[in-house]
Amino acid sequence: MARRSSRKRPIRWHIGVFLAPATVIYTAVMILPLLGTLHLALFREVDREQVFVGLDNFSTLLGDPRWSASFWNAFRNNIWFFVIHMLVQNPVGILLAAVLSSPRLRLRTFYRTAIFVPTILSFVIVGFTWKLILSPLWGIAPYFLDFVGLKSLFAPWLGKEQYALTTLSLISVWQFVGIPMMLIYAALLSIPDGVLEAAEIDGITGMSQFWRIKLPLILPSIGIISILTFIGNFNAFDLVYTSQGAMAAPNFSTDILGTFLYRTFFGFQLQLGDPHMGAAIASMMFLIILSGVCFYLVAVQRRLVRYQF
Amino acid sequence: MHKARSSKIRTVAAHAILIAYTAIALFPVVLIVVNSFKTRQAIFRSPLSLPDSETFSLIGYQTVFAQGNFAHYFQSSLIVTMASLFLVLLFGAMAAFALAEYRFRANALMGLYLAIGIMIPIRLGTVAILEMMVASRLVNTLAALVLVYTAQGLPLAIFILSEFMKQVSDDLKNAGRIDGFSEYTIFFRLVLPLVRPAMATVAVFTMIPIWNDLWFPLILAPAEATKTITLGAQVFIGQFVTNWNAVLSTLSLAVVPVLVLYLIFSRQLIRGITSGAVK
Amino acid sequence: MGSLKLENVCMSFGRVNVLDDIDLEVQDGEFVIFVGPSGCGKSTLLRIIAGLEDPTSGCVRIDGDDVTLTPPAERGVAMVFQSYALYPHLTVRGNMGIGLKQAGLPQDEIREHVAEASRMLSLDEYLDRRPAELSGGQRQRVAIGRAIVRKPKLFLFDEPLSNLDAALRVHTRLEIARLHRELKATIIYVTHDQVEAMTLGDRIVVLNEGRIEQIGTPMELYRNPVNLFVAGFVGSPQMNFIDAARVGYPDADKIGIRPEHISVDPGKGDWEGTVVHAEHLGPDTMLYLQSDQAGLVTVRLFGEQYFKTGQTLYMTPQPERLFRFDAKGAVLGRVPEAA
Structure with missing residues (x-):
């Protein structure tokens, strides 16, 4: 039996061993590159040499007419992309979750599983699939509009400047509506039966039960969904790239920050790639997402009361 | 919860909504997979029908596997x-x-x-x-x-x-x-x-x-x-943008493995989400 | 062998003192109970003895050796947990044997130890089952078996009966008492249940807010509590505490009298009161009397006795059972000794 008389506490090496691998990889491949990007944004290549230029890249991005036009275009488009998500994805998700959580519903698992299918597909599949469906060549979309007598409304939506971005946003909503549905469904399930029974006895039933009892109780979940959507939207790239190309056709009308970053970094057509300007754009995205998250944490989350049952 | 007055209308409405959305969610995927097994003419002439002995074709898959x-x-x-x-x-x-x-x-x-x-x-x-x-x-x-x-x-x-x-x-x-x-x-x-x-x-x-x-x-x-x-x-x-057979086959090939994995793990995934793991 | 000595053990989390200067000696073969309200530090103290928690300062000695910084497995202690803490993936046999296996004992010796413990606890027919296939009481026996197999110097029990239903609790209590007699083991037992404390312990350590209030045999604590806290904590229903000045003891702050040490009479007595409520338990009757002098007083009477609510009764405390407390709660000595 080991007997230690020394009064020194043994160092708990195992804590370090448990933490080290994750911390090392995470720091090396995620944190340092993020900082590296911020750092890179402060330099510019002049005569094959890196020169420190302070915030010059940012003033170019926001000040130079050509750059700033592209940047603000992508930024505006990104906001619209987000707005459509908030306006369509959340109400549809809430509706589906509310219906799905109705008591003694049959085939619940089937519906849940099926509606979540698009969420697991890659953007490549989603982008091309919808491109084909909406293509006037194939005629699936006009066929369905004809079915309800609205064939005249058809237009090659992805090809028209005024519709393309909204159409893409709706495709993205189609893909991701499963997530808000699931999270809200979970929140609805966690409301204890007792609370709802009390509401029944107090005469609060049906729709008014939803508005007065359930909705306030699922607000925190809606808050989380919104911030997750925000992060996802301002980081989006794949859907636009696969269905509209790096040039965000037609005429940059579907350009968002992700595609703008890609084009700037890798170059397109005659313009050469510019890692420093790319880093500046990534830094701006970093800033936008960070301020969104901070806004959520400070202004929204603190006001949302999380009820304990 | 006991719903003494759980009406039939409500149940029907609930199913109608869910079926409608399920159709919206699955239709594009089904459409792609079904059409990938058809000839080029059939894809365009009758995109909504299942392949029959006349229209069945694996030409798309052949192209994909060859190229x-x-x-x-x-x-x-x-x-x-x-x-x-x-x-x-x-x-x-x-x-x-x-x-x-x-x-x-x-x-x-x-x-x-x-x-x-x-x-x-x-x-x-x-x-x-x-x-x-x-x-x-x-x-x-x-x-x-x-x-x-x-x-x-x-x-x-x-x-x-x-x-x-x-x-x-x-x-x-x-x-x-x-x-x-x-x-x-x-x-x-x-x-x-x-x-x-x-x-x-x-x-x-x-x-x-x-x-x-x-x-x-x-x-x-x-x-x-x-x-x-x-x-x-x-x-x-x-x-292969213009080779519809090849495109549809490629999409189907990309969908299927994910779909199979999803069906195997969907209970796990859904339980994970609904148990409040994501907060 | 299995004696324990705690010297000036202190424990604090940040600024909160959970344990404050604990000194305690436990003799070989003794059954010692730690009792106290929740948050009094009794479980933390047990965990310090087990080695699961390092004390902020002070020293733990087992058989005279300083084990303050020795890992739990090398202290020669075994512990039975409130939640049983059986390994869910091992059978009963595996659960009982794993500690010995970890210590590197040969297979046949492990089998022998397990068989012996299993016989003692009549677990023979369950040896190949997994914990999920056992009832609560059986799980508890396996947990105890796992402790016995190790032949420890010290047995540590952390509220082992609190997850059992009332009938099983009585049964397991007897079982633990029997094991103590048979094994002649040193046992430290944490509980908040005073019936367990009174029935099992050779000595009881009453803890409150991280300090030891009193150490003594069960009857010492019952007869001679040193302060208001112990007097109130030991005994059920609780001792009556009455403003001393209002019932004629000007030298004390409060007086205390247990419900079973008050007699009632419809005609005469020291304090007049009216019956507010009566609880009939069968063997006992609890009377709650409201008195102008003494406030609400609980009286415990033997057998079935019937009184009407609102009826006037006179209460008389047994003078030799009356305690006087000063303003800080310390006992000033019993009334007759002072008189």
């Missing part, structure tokens, strides 16, 4: 996804255990540091990641992708797993300590088996974005030898 390198892409995707998944689960669980189990000075700070990655997407570091991979000659290797995806998956995995590990009975771990287990044995033999359901959930969450990612394969490993199935499909479809 594309899909078995190889599939293998790359599988290697990258499995390797990243293994590392995320192992390292993530270890770190989560340290954060959940031990009181030490930097605990809260460490947790916060590791949580940054949940909020800030790793993609924003791409410029510097590419520079780093170039410097370490890892461009166009699967290792580059594995490293990036491991880093990308760790924050959420640590966050979710540490929540679950906090629920593992202290008494059990203490019983192990009294029985002379080392901290490593307690982790691997006692705690890991108990958080298996949470591990499965994290596995699905981690796996889907890795399998579907286009950005990093495009930037870090676009070479033919290292193309993942997502990138492969993207490039292939780009080349």
Whole structure:
């Protein structure tokens, strides 16, 4: 039996061993590159040499007419992309979750599983699939509009400047509506039966039960969904790239920050790639997402009361 | 809950809404898969009908297998996804255990540091990641992708797993300590088996974005030898834009493996989401 | 062998003192109970003895050796947990044997130890089952078996009966008492249940807010509590505490009298009161009387006795059972001794 008389506490090496691998990889491949990007944004290549230029890249991005036009275009488009998500994805998700959580519903698992299918597909599949469906060549979309007598409304939506971005946003909503549905469904399930029974006895039933009892109780979940959507939207790239190309056709009308970053970094057509300007754009995205998250944490989350049952 | 007046109309309406949306969700996928088995004329003439003996054709698949390198892409995707998944689960669980189990000075700070990655997407570091991979000659290797995806998956995995590990009975771990287990044995033999359901959930969450990612394969490993199935499909479809048979077949080939995996793990995934793992 | 000595053990989390200067000696073969309200530090103290928690300062000695910083497995202690803490993936046999296996004992010796413990606890027919296939009481026996197998110097029990239903609790209590007699083991037992404390312990340590209030045999604590806290904590229903000045003891702050040490009479007595409520338990009757002098007083009477609510009764405390307390709660000595 080991007997230690020394009064020194043994160092708990195992804590370090448990933490080290994750911390090392995470720091090396995620944190340092993020900082590296911020750092890179402060330099510019002049005569094959890196020169420190302070915030010059940012003033170019926001000040130079050509750059700033592209940047603000992508930024505006990104906001619209987000707005459509908030306006369509959340109400549809809430509706589906509310219906799905109705008591003694049959085939619940089937519906849940099926509606979540698009969420697991890659953007490549989603982008091309919808491109084909909406293509006037194939005629699936006009066929369905004809079915309800609205064939005249058809237009090659992805090809028209005024519709393309909204159409893409709706495709993205189609893909991701499963997530808000699931999270809200979970929140609805966690409301204890007792609370709802009390509401029944107090005469609060049906729709008014939803508005007065359930909705306030699922607000925190809606808050989380919104911030997750925000992060996802301002980081989006794949859907636009696969269905509209790096040039965000037609005429940059579907350009968002992700595609703008890609084009700037890798170059397109005659313009050469510019890692420093790319880093500046990534830094701006970093800033936008960070301020969104901070806004959520400070202004929204603190006001949302999380009820304990 | 007893709904004494649960009316028929309500039930019918509920099913109507759900069926309608299920159709919207599944229709595009079904359409693609069904049409991939038809001749070119049939695809355009009657896109909504099932293939019959006259219109059935595998020409698209033949083109894909003749021209594309899909078995190889599939293998790359599988290697990258499995390797990243293994590392995320192992390292993530270890770190989560340290954060959940031990009181030490930097605990809260460490947790916060590791949580940054949940909020800030790793993609924003791409410029510097590419520079780093170039410097370490890892461009166009699967290792580059594995490293990036491991880093990308760790924050959420640590966050979710540490929540679950906090629920593992202290008494059990203490019983192990009294029985002379080392901290490593307690982790691997006692705690890991108990958080298996949470591990499965994290596995699905981690796996889907890795399998579907286009950005990093495009930037870090676009070479033919290292193309993942997502990138492969993207490039292939780009080349065969006018060959509808080939495009539809490629899409179907890309959908099916994910769909099968999803159907196997969907209970796990849905339980994970609904148990409030994501908060 | 199995003696324990705690010297000046202190424990604090941040600024909160959980344990404050604990000194205690436990002899070989003794059954000692730690009792106290929740949050009094009794479980933390047990965990410090087990080695699961390091004390902020102070020293733990087992058989005279300083084990303050020795890992739990090397202290020669065994512990039975409130939640049983059985390894879910091992059979009963595996659960009981794993500690010995970890210590590197040969297979046949382990089998022998397990068989012996299993016989003692009549677990023979369950040896190949897993914990999930056992009832609560059986799990508890396996947990105890796992402790016995190790042949420890010290048995540590952390509220082992609190997850059992009432009938099983009585049964297991007897079982633990029998094991103590048979094994002649040193046992430290944490509980908040005073019936367990009174029936099992050779000595009881009453803890409150991280300090030891009193150490003594069960009857010492019952007969001679040193302060208001112990007087109130030991005994059920609780001792009556009455403003001393209002019932004629000007030298004390409060007086205390147990419900069973008050007699009632419809005609005469020291304090007049009216019956507010009566609880009929069968063997006992609890009377609650409201008195102008003494406030609400609980009286315990033997057998079935019937009184009407609102009826006037006179209460008389047994003088030799009356305690006087000063303003700080310390006992000033019993009334007759002072008189």
